[in-house]
Amino acid sequence: MTRLERNKLADKLFKVVAICATAVALVFLAALVIDLIYDGAGRIDWSFITSFPSRRPARAGIIAAIAGTFWLMGLTALFAFPIGVGAGIYLEEYAKKNTFTKIIEVNIANLAGVPSIIYGLLGLGIFVRTFRLDQSLLTGALTLTLLILPIIIITTREALRAVPSGLRQASYALGASQWQTTYSQVLPVAMPGILTGTILALSRAIGETAPLVAIGALTYIAFLPESVMDPFTALPIQIFNWVSRPQKGFAINAAAAIIVLLCITLVLNSIAIYLRHRFKKRMRW
Amino acid sequence: MDKNNLKSFKALSFLLAIIAMTLVGGTGIAEAGRKIVKIDGSSTVFPVTEAVAEEFQTAHRGTMVTIGVSGTGGGFKKFCRGDIDITNASRPIKPTEIAQCKKGNVQYIELPIAYDGLAIIVNKSNDWIDSITVKELKKIWEPAAQRKILKWNQIRPNWPDKAIHLFAPGVSSGTFDYFTKAINGEEGASRGDFTASEDDNVLVQGISSDKGGMGFFGLAYYEHNSDKLKLIPVDDEIDSNGKGPIAPTVASVNDGTYQPLSRPIFIYVDKAKVEARPELANFIQFFLDNTAALSEEVGYIPLPAAIHTLTVERFKARIEGTVYEGAKQDASVEDLMRLK
Incomplete structure (x- = not known):
């Protein structure tokens, strides 16, 4: 076997290994989705979406959980986006590169890996107990904000770093201040990356159960929240409750609710892809 | 840099600002006219309470019931701090929890609701x-x-x-x-x-x-x-x-x-709140009236009639405290309730 042939063989082998790796992930995902659809798809109808929870599995629905999830998503985006992007801009564009900012950087990277239950306990201590916000939507959203802030800060910084420095220099050359440069030139270019990161972080947040359970989100609620101080439940909590009930009907409900949650995540992720595509198309230097 | 891109970026920041203002303005307006009965505690008791809450809300529009699941211990913690009105318990209150409630100045009525x-x-x-x-x-x-x-x-x-x-x-x-x-x-x-x-x-x-x-x-x-x-x-x-x-x-x-x-399963009710809020008293009365049928429906065993009668009387007289303080391990609920 010549050297060339050996290399070609190695190339082929690597390709097979890579395909297998992808297949493993996909097979498990497919198995999960197929199993869910088999169990739960038949259960999803309009009354399932629009009903409140009930002791009778066939009459129970997820409207309270969906409403809670959407409120949480909106509020979390509202808090996490400006703070995360702001912190990212500061660290990337303004902060001096010294030991102190390095320490901050390392800490943020570390925070991104902290288990979500820890954020729940933090939320319980700060928002529920100290600020007396109770088990409100505000508490839930602020807790989830803490959870995804590190991710948003990191993706914002990466997006900003990807903006060619020539763009900044050109702007300065025309007499623009640092803020004008950042706001009018750098940020819009970095936006697709930032938005994608934010939305992916959000779709992680809406699947979180542990921090919401820790702050004491409700399990049964038969009215929809009207303000940020209202109590709430969310889809993962409803699913968690149904899974642990003895009746088979609730297991089917749980599967159906998981499908709905997956659909919401899918829609969010598609929005991320669409936004990135749209912003990118417009970019012409 | 394309102008359109900048425009939509500005529009996005503007939109976020508007949503923020609306939300901050909206805070605090609600909550006022709403009557909420707050329940938390054991996951074992949850199905019974859920069933009662569901029926109660169809019968009495205007009072909302919320139920959390923090476990019996977690429920007592909140209850003894005065955060909630009712706590679900799958065992009687413990001496440490009795002390907590004393410290939080919460007096409670103990009501067995079914057997498990x-x-x-x-x-x-x-x-x-x-x-x-x-x-x-x-x-x-x-x-x-x-x-x-x-x-x-x-x-x-x-x-x-x-x-x-x-x-x-x-x-x-x-x-x-x-x-x-x-x-x-x-x-x-x-x-x-x-x-x-x-x-x-x-x-x-x-x-x-x-x-x-x-x-x-x-x-x-x-x-x-x-x-x-x-x-x-x-x-x-x-x-x-x-x-x-x-x-x-x-x-x-x-x-x-x-x-x-x-074992009997219980709800513990905050006595001061029952006396101050008629909707809470209504809810408990409704609970006791329907617990036999509803607990059976969700897989528990209704209390024998004699114990149920004692429970109803106990609530009517608003008798506070637990019958289990200093009680013997094998004492039955009925004997204990008769004793006190």
Whole structure:
């Protein structure tokens, strides 16, 4: 076997290994989705979406959980986006590169890996107990904000770093201040990356159960929240409750609710892809 | 840089600002005219409370009921701080919790609402066991059994030389507290080498797929999985409350012969709040009126009529405190309630 042939063989082998790796992930995902659809798809109808929870599995629905999830998503985006992007801009564009900012950087990277239950306990201590916000939507959203802030800060910084420095220099050359440069030139270019990161972080947040359970989100609620101080439940909590009930009907409900949650995540992720595509198309230097 | 891109970026920031202002403005307006009954606590009691809340809200529009699941212990913590109106409990209040409530200046009314039987369960294909005594259960579960009692024939010599695998609810659950107190004599005292889960369906799965498996959990989980599991009658060797091994059924739990593994489940109500808020008093009254039918529907066993009457009277007279303070382990709810 010549050297060339050996290399070609190695190339082929690597390709097979890579395909297998992808297949493993996909097979498990497919198995999960197929199993869910088999169990739960038949259960999803309009009354399932629009009903409140009930002791009778066939009459129970997820409207309270969906409403809670959407409120949480909106509020979390509202808090996490400006703070995360702001912190990212500061660290990337303004902060001096010294030991102190390095320490901050390392800490943020570390925070991104902290288990979500820890954020729940933090939320319980700060928002529920100290600020007396109770088990409100505000508490839930602020807790989830803490959870995804590190991710948003990191993706914002990466997006900003990807903006060619020539763009900044050109702007300065025309007499623009640092803020004008950042706001009018750098940020819009970095936006697709930032938005994608934010939305992916959000779709992680809406699947979180542990921090919401820790702050004491409700399990049964038969009215929809009207303000940020209202109590709430969310889809993962409803699913968690149904899974642990003895009746088979609730297991089917749980599967159906998981499908709905997956659909919401899918829609969010598609929005991320669409936004990135749209912003990118417009970019012409 | 394209102008359009900048425009949509500005529009996005503007939109966020508007949403922020609307939300901040909206805060605090609601909440006012709304009557909310706040409940938290045990996941075991949750199905009963959920059923009552559901019926109550169809009958009485205008009062909202919310229920959280923090476990019996977590529920008492919130209750004794005055955060909630009612707490669900799958065991009586503990001395430490009595102290907490005293500290929080919360006086409570204790209301048993139904019975739950703890079922002793083995794998469906287990063909050697037909009954078990309380002494044998203790031999399996006591702290001294840890890493020692590992095979079935260590419990009864004619059982096979096979490994025994134990499954039980998590140590923070009221069910675990109750079982350890009833079998081992001390709350929380147990061997530690068993598979624990807060989710009883995990226990069902575990026992049904392990021939040497054994465990305990609420009767409702057996009833919905009786095709996969085998229920073991328990003999307490006290002939005065039923001779021989007795299986948990509505009848045996109700007449007190399934001992010591049938337990009352409770709600604890904040007395001051009941007196101040008619909608809360209404809710409790509705609870007591409907608990028999609804608890049966969700898989629990209604209280015998005599105890139910005592409970209703207890609430009517707004008698505070627990009947369990300083009570004997084997005392029945009825005797205790009559006593006080």
